[in-house]
Amino acid sequence: MPPKAPPNVTTRTAVSTHTSSASQTQANAQDDPPLPESDDDDNMDGTNVAQLKAQIRTLAQGRRDDRETLRLILDQLATLAAAQVSQEDPPLRSTERDTLSSSENQDRAQKYSKKQPDPAPLSNGINPTFESWKLQIQGKFRVNADHFEDEEAQMLYLFGRTEGDAQKHLSPRYDDESPLRFATAQEMVQHLAAIYVNPNKVRDAKYDYNRLTMKTSQSFVEFQTQFLHLAGEAQIPAESLRLDLFDRLTTQLQEKLAAQLRTLDTFAELSASCLSLDSELRRIAARTERQKRFRDKLSPLAVSAPLGAVPSTHVRATSEAPRNYRAVSENPRNQELRQSTPGAPPAPTTITCFNCRKSGHFATSCPEPKKTDLKEIEEDLSEAEESGKEEP
Numbered sequence: 001m002p003p004k005a006p007p008n009v010t011t012r013t014a015v016s017t018h019t020s021s022a023s024q025t026q027a028n029a030q031d032d033p034p035l036p037e038s039d040d041d042d043n044m045d046g047t048n049v050a051q052l053k054a055q056i057r058t059l060a061q062g063r064r065d066d067r068e069t070l071r072l073i074l075d076q077l078a079t080l081a082a083a084q085v086s087q088e089d090p091p092l093r094s095t096e097r098d099t100l101s102s103s104e105n106q107d108r109a110q111k112y113s114k115k116q117p118d119p120a121p122l123s124n125g126i127n128p129t130f131e132s133w134k135l136q137i138q139g140k141f142r143v144n145a146d147h148f149e150d151e152e153a154q155m156l157y158l159f160g161r162t163e164g165d166a167q168k169h170l171s172p173r174y175d176d177e178s179p180l181r182f183a184t185a186q187e188m189v190q191h192l193a194a195i196y197v198n199p200n201k202v203r204d205a206k207y208d209y210n211r212l213t214m215k216t217s218q219s220f221v222e223f224q225t226q227f228l229h230l231a232g233e234a235q236i237p238a239e240s241l242r243l244d245l246f247d248r249l250t251t252q253l254q255e256k257l258a259a260q261l262r263t264l265d266t267f268a269e270l271s272a273s274c275l276s277l278d279s280e281l282r283r284i285a286a287r288t289e290r291q292k293r294f295r296d297k298l299s300p301l302a303v304s305a306p307l308g309a310v311p312s313t314h315v316r317a318t319s320e321a322p323r324n325y326r327a328v329s330e331n332p333r334n335q336e337l338r339q340s341t342p343g344a345p346p347a348p349t350t351i352t353c354f355n356c357r358k359s360g361h362f363a364t365s366c367p368e369p370k371k372t373d374l375k376e377i378e379e380d381l382s383e384a385e386e387s388g389k390e391e392p
Helices: 007-031 046-061 067-088 094-110 130-143 151-160 164-174 185-196 201-211 220-233 238-247 251-260 267-301 321-329 332-340 374-390
Strands: none
Touching: 046 067, 130 151, 130 185, 151 164, 151 185, 164 185, 201 220, 220 238, 220 267, 238 267, 251 267
């Protein structure tokens, strides 16, 4: 067994080894290019970076870990990198930063589709109807699909677009503690459809479709809307619509279109002809009605003059005309003449002016000055009556 070396020998060997390693590291460090003296040097470029990298490789190959030297080199590299970044990208001004932020906001906003209006809340299935509400909800989910992150977001939105009875129907199964909780928004729509959709909808629509006829007071546009709505709900085949429409028109329209029915071989052509014809007939009827009302308005004012009187074209209907006729007919002299001549035709009625008491014209066309004094008019009437009595 070889003798053990004394402790002082081992210590001297390790020290000598460490000393030789340190001396070798110093020698290698002297061969390397010197480090930059200042961090603020304006001439820092790719050459300095290469020198720093070479020093890092030399230190990595050495036997001693010179942490201070490595830290200094890393600091120099960080300074060079920051200087290069500052030269390539100068700091942005405030206006440039605002422009960049606004453009980023626009890009973020363009990621989402334009928000569609929210449908009216469903309450009792009457206003709005369930069919109309369902179509709006489905369109919202389809067009604004990017506004809903997941199925749970759609369910929350759908629940918020209900109220009253409709929301009461959804509440038990929308609760988190419900064992039969809804899994999708489509399940919620189907649950409401089972309540608000009539199972006999098609049968009822067919019954109303078969009884449908166009009323005389109804325009063709109104009738066509009702006709197509019932035809859609009753699931009537498209090839049957043409003759079904003709059979339900008014008699007046059928008479006008009967000769052209064979040439109108499509529903669209027949519908266009009905619309045009109905518009023309209603315009003619309105003009005829206006003319009739005008004639009825003039009939009470028309005065029928007997034979020998002034032609009707010269007679004006005024408030004084009935009194003139009454004064002439009630004249005692005229009554005596009619009674003294039996069998003779009645004497022709003459027109007497109320202003000058002369015959042949009315007071409105009298050439004499107008008498506005009531006393003068009464005196003239009394004189006319006395002259009538004095005649033999």
